[in-house]
Amino acid sequence: MRTPLTNLLKCRIPLFGASMAGCAGGALAAAVSKAGGFGFIGIAMPSNEYIDAQLDIARKALGVESGRLPIGMGFLGWWLESVADGETYIQRAAPQVQVVWLSFGRDLRKWYDVARAADASVKIAVVVNTAAEALTAASWGADILIAQGVEAGGHGAAKGVPTISLLPVVFAALQAKYATSRPVLLAAGGISTGAQAAAALALGADGAVIGTRLLATPECIGYSDAQKNAIVAADESSTARTMVFDEVRGTTGWPEGIDGRGLCNKTYYDDVAGRPFAEIKADFDVALKNGDVSRMVTWSGTSVGSVSSVKPAEVVIRELEDEMISSIRRIHDLI
Template sequence: MQAVKTTLTRLLGIRVPVVCGAMAGGTNVRLAVEVTQGGGFGFVGAAFIPPEKLREDLSFVRDSFPDLGQKPLPIGIGFIGWLLDTKEEAAKQLIDVVVESNVQALWLAFGNDLYRWIEYARTTSAGTSSTRRPLIFVQVTSVEEALLAANEWKADVIVAQGNESGGHGGASTPSTFTLVSEILAALPGDNAPPVLAAGGMANGTQVASYLTLGAAGAVLGTRFLLTPESPYSDVQKKTLLAAKSGSTTRTLALDYARGTYGWPKGIDGRGIRNKIVDDIDSGIPHEIVREKLTKGTQDGDADYMVTWSGTGVGLMHEIKPAKDVMAELHTDIVRQLQRSQTLLQD
């Protein structure tokens, strides 16, 4: 299957313009490696990984690509900005590990001062004089954030996350199609960073539609949760397989149950609606729901587990290895792009 060439694939040296989102709790280095080896680019959501564990994980990545030499590790590491703010010294250690390990990309999202961490990644004394600094991916939920990231922060890649996206995002963000269109219109010219569409996608046909819109690639999240490599539990995966697009909801209830209250203003999460949401909405104290969540997670009770999911989940019907997912996405993208060319034939 022929490679798809965009500004993203050229920047990363990949064949397929598909990125596995940096999902904390839903990704690990095994999944990231498989996505990259399948032709795309894998990220690890490392928001809750201690520095030494991250260093150990990145050694696994290095061993998985024995022919790299001095080239960067072909995966990315993602962090949540407001969590970095709450543990400054540990945050600096984490970013130092990323730089020292010569990781190719760093993804940042959901912070009130993300530029602080971008600047730290670019200026830290970690590593050696020959160490390459990671490419900076910035996740945005508005045109204003995209302009700031591109023009002032000089981000290497903009991830435009629409409302359909699973996990955390903008509560009032428009659809992915609308947001990507607006950002592309606001960032004209050859010097603009690649813009990736993120939110609600399940297959390569949808990815191809965003490529024809002008995006340089797409980020898929929920689709990669339905792989053997994802650390999501069997119960969570079964919940996703049984879900429809209408099974998801945007809410802060899942965070209240987990005790994560620090999200920036305007951010909430999309996940499978269950009894956690019902309990919070009915006024049951957060502490009681938290106890139910703890027990539900231990017992494998899907009604009291947090399962993040995008709206595209209704198009996902099986669990398959990440490399097979990548092969399927690649095939569908190429076929859809070829099919679209027939629209111009006489």
């Protein structure tokens, strides 16, 4: 497959492995890229030691001892804003990766400028939830825009729209403003199959972002086997958007209008029922200590029902490639 994304990054398959903070480490990023896609390391609460360790894992897996790695690294703007030395983490990563992914900040332009100044050659991807946000990021000079629908697992716009509605309006806005010089456009949210990724191409995207499907892989570092099995056992109605998962974890620095989607569990249902938060928090803390997934947070998107087993990430990406090609050919045969 050839799209503006594959042309830009020289990857074979127009798929990003999502920058899932705390879950996508060097092993997962490397596996996605080795399979022909483009993988990311997701940084939650950055430290130089963690960044170096994950890059080292990726280097060993990819056999790249020095220079720029064929992966990216993602940063949460709000977390960078919360520390005194946020710039240093981007400056450390930018010369070593091909793409810096930026999301969920009150002033993402600041971090865009930091990344651009840190390394003129690095590509910059920005997550957007509306056409207006896409045009703003494009005006900065962003190389890649990730249009994230409300179906996405983890964090996103609480009042966002589905990917199938978001993509066409973002595509149209970019085409009207930039014509042939527009940034690369990717779809994110609710995509776990090759058919869904192919549909994103039909809606104007140049590629798709795979998140939830890659959580159920051995390379995912953030989830226990029990959480991965919970993802496999879930169906299409098993997730919900809520702030209670962040409240019990103490991660409440997200910008206004951002919440998270995860597997519905006792923590979620207790909150909906109006149980006192102190009691919910106490039970969550015990569950976290004991690895009890009935109350732990397991971020997942609406496409979780399409995840049927735990498989190596390279296998997942190659299966998605085959499914994409089959879907595109099937539609072509209708003409």
